[in-house]
Amino acid sequence: MSTKVDPRVQRTKAMFQEALLALLEEKDYKKITVREISERSRLNRATFYLHYYDKEQLLEQLMDEALADLRKSVQVNDYEYKYDSDNPHPIFVRLFEKMIERNQFYQIMLAHEKVPYFIDSVKRIIETFVREGAQYMINDQHIFKVPMEISIAYITSAYLGVIIWWLKNDMPHTPTYMAKQLTTMSTVGPMVDNPYLR
């Protein structure tokens, strides 16, 4: 791929992206107009249409970039499959760290849910990870009491829900701490003394 991109184009695109993010902090996506994005970026409205079909495409490129970055962080390394259940899972730690790194973006997208479609994409990434874990369990001869597809839906949504809770509450704990809680919840459950087990 000859990815020689004109520096002016890079600059222009970055300015449109920053303008959109700034506007998303102030108002709902659907109420943002191309005119506003152009004004905020101090570029001409016609210039916008030179680079994008519409504001959907601008948003899409912004999200795709972030999702690709997130997927890389969540990639399972071979040595991570067999992890110590007493320690937080490294993938969880990296996930929480990534959300701190690109905090403005994730606050807008996940905490304030300005673009609902994005949450589904993150959910799919988490589901992939959960599914890999479930496969590992099966190989290890653990049998599911509840159908696997239901278990996967349950755990995936639970993880995502806690992540969103953490963002909405301004990240009150460290990535390591949060990763530990998720690991605990999904293995031994939330209670010290589980009345439903013996």
Added chain:
Amino acid sequence: MSTKVDPRVQRTKAMFQEALLALLEEKDYKKITVREISERSRLNRATFYLHYYDKEQLLEQLMDEALADLRKSVQVNDYEYKYDSDNPHPIFVRLFEKMIERNQFYQIMLAHEKVPYFIDSVKRIIETFVREGAQYMINDQHIFKVPMEISIAYITSAYLGVIIWWLKNDMPHTPTYMAKQLTTMSTVGPMVDNPYLR
């Protein structure tokens, strides 16, 4: 309250609501115009503005009505607080039944996520129920290993996630069966032989 509503008004409002629901099955909410809603309902566009400020208000009334109905189904009766963990929780059963009863509506709102805002409202209803359960646990001297707020976020999202999974997969199981799975998942976990517990 003198709730004598002119039958013409009732009829007109119902026609606008049905038109909106029909259109939501075909396309995204944001792409639906007031003009289309009026055409579909075979009413005049000016008539629409006689009853609603904009299409947001029409949608809001439709959702508020459904949410009030759902809240009633999920109300906890006194005798339901102490339930047998071997049986499905009656509230779950009623919840799933309600989603079958108003299936077109919940397919649109939760499975196809045509109106993301609605999911949050349902989530809040489930959270209330989860919170009541957690309170009951505390009174019963069970101590949380994970901070209660995190546990609540975890369980609430897990429940909602399974409900949405069930809707998306065209309700492959009965309300009683699904309620049983949720009860099992949140008490003893998804596995027959949990390797993380002794």
Added chain:
DNA sequence: TTACTTTATTGACACCGTGTCGTTAGGTAT
């Protein structure tokens, strides 16, 4: 039935956001 009230219809209007052009101005690479 009659008279009165409320609601629905119709066509028209100004306003705003969109998407597209042709032209002019200004960076970029060689």
Added chain:
DNA sequence: ATACCTAACGACACGGTGTCAATAAAGTAA
């Protein structure tokens, strides 16, 4: 410095919005 891109600008037609005044139709009360 030259030729080549790209950005800026103003203008245009189009479509959805929200409102209005005049008229028709349907419900209500006596």
